[in-house]
Amino acid sequence: MEKRKKIIIDTDPGIDDAMAIFLALQSPEIEVIGLTTIYGNVYTTLATRNALHLLEIAGRTDIPVAEGSHVTLTVCTKLRIADFVHGTDGLGNQNFPPPKGKPIEHSATDFLTQQASRYPGKVTVVALGPLTNIALAIQSDPAFIKNIGQIVLLGGAFAVNGNVNPAAEANIFGDPDAADVVFTSGADILAVGINVTHQVILTDSDRDKLAEMNGNFAKYLCKILDVYFSYHHDAYSTKGVYLHDPTALLAAVDPSLFTYTEGVVRVQTIGITRGLTLFYNRQKRFEEVTEWNDKPTVKVAVTVDAPTVVKMVMERLMHS
Numbered sequence: 001m002e003k004r005k006k007i008i009i010d011t012d013p014g015i016d017d018a019m020a021i022f023l024a025l026q027s028p029e030i031e032v033i034g035l036t037t038i039y040g041n042v043y044t045t046l047a048t049r050n051a052l053h054l055l056e057i058a059g060r061t062d063i064p065v066a067e068g069s070h071v072t073l074t075v076c077t078k079l080r081i082a083d084f085v086h087g088t089d090g091l092g093n094q095n096f097p098p099p100k101g102k103p104i105e106h107s108a109t110d111f112l113t114q115q116a117s118r119y120p121g122k123v124t125v126v127a128l129g130p131l132t133n134i135a136l137a138i139q140s141d142p143a144f145i146k147n148i149g150q151i152v153l154l155g156g157a158f159a160v161n162g163n164v165n166p167a168a169e170a171n172i173f174g175d176p177d178a179a180d181v182v183f184t185s186g187a188d189i190l191a192v193g194i195n196v197t198h199q200v201i202l203t204d205s206d207r208d209k210l211a212e213m214n215g216n217f218a219k220y221l222c223k224i225l226d227v228y229f230s231y232h233h234d235a236y237s238t239k240g241v242y243l244h245d246p247t248a249l250l251a252a253v254d255p256s257l258f259t260y261t262e263g264v265v266r267v268q269t270i271g272i273t274r275g276l277t278l279f280y281n282r283q284k285r286f287e288e289v290t291e292w293n294d295k296p297t298v299k300v301a302v303t304v305d306a307p308t309v310v311k312m313v314m315e316r317l318m319h320s
């Protein structure tokens with residue numbers, strides 16, 4: 001049992017976050033030791049409420065929820081909230097009753113640094129929202145980047161257009177300063193961008209199959225997925241939805257489903273390209289000193305075995 005990878009999911013639930021959380025709980029390879037919350041799809045207060053609610057649906061109230069930052073790393077309160085993608089409640093406008101549980105006393109940042117130092121090298125953070133909490137953990141505890149096993153993050157648009165605007169992907173756009181801190185921190189990082197997750201589509205017919213299942217998770221997800229499917233039909237004309245967060249979660253469960261490249265990533269923090277993730281492949285050695293020099297490298301996912309990812313998502317969420 002101790003061979004199971006310990007996972008903390010940093011999340012802004014969010015419909016695909018809900019799928020990723022359930023998927024994590026259904027994955028025998030990993031042990032979810034906590035959820036930390038962040039704004040993104042909804043404000044942080046609602047993200048915390050939704051995280052508690054999802055654990056109650058799953059019957060896993062033994063898992064602690066630590067509330068994260070309400071503002072960006074630069075203490076900006078003007079946040080971009082994607083409630084038009086996920087519903088105003090973040091969970092498909094179902095107006096679920098409030099959860100009975102409460103978040104723990106510790107902040108997300110404290111929880112992250114404490115767990116990393118308690119199990120050095122053994123904890124993987126799966127970051128499914130803007131990276132504020134992770135950046136705060138890096139800044140508040142110099143040992144965090146050494147103690148944390150790996151940070152698998154859903155973020156960035158590598159050599160493709162973003163999904164907030166042509167430059168930026170939503171999680172990075174949510175807090176570009178935090179993202180740049182994380183990418184240049186020296187921690188072991190695997191970034192899964194929308195160049196990869198846009199290959200992983202849960203189709204309308206997959207969803208119909210899910211609807212026929214009696215499993216607890218399948219039933220619940222079918223209720224909340226309507227809003228998400230409508231948004232995708234309108235915004236992308238796809239016959240399905242992108243499995244952003246579940247795909248990133250599976251990168252922590254089974255990295256062999258992906259190929260990746262390694263290089264330096266910097267994030268644009270100002271101007272019309274704010275939130276742009278720029279990957280330096282190190283194939284040219286530049287004469288002049290650049291902002292990419294002497295920065296640690298990160299892994300960036302390049303390809304994904306999409307059929308297997310979809311199959312795993314379906315199988316694990318069907319049976320519960």
Ligand SMILES: [Ca+2]
Pocket residue numbers: 011012013014016017040041128129245
């Ligand atoms: Ca998310």
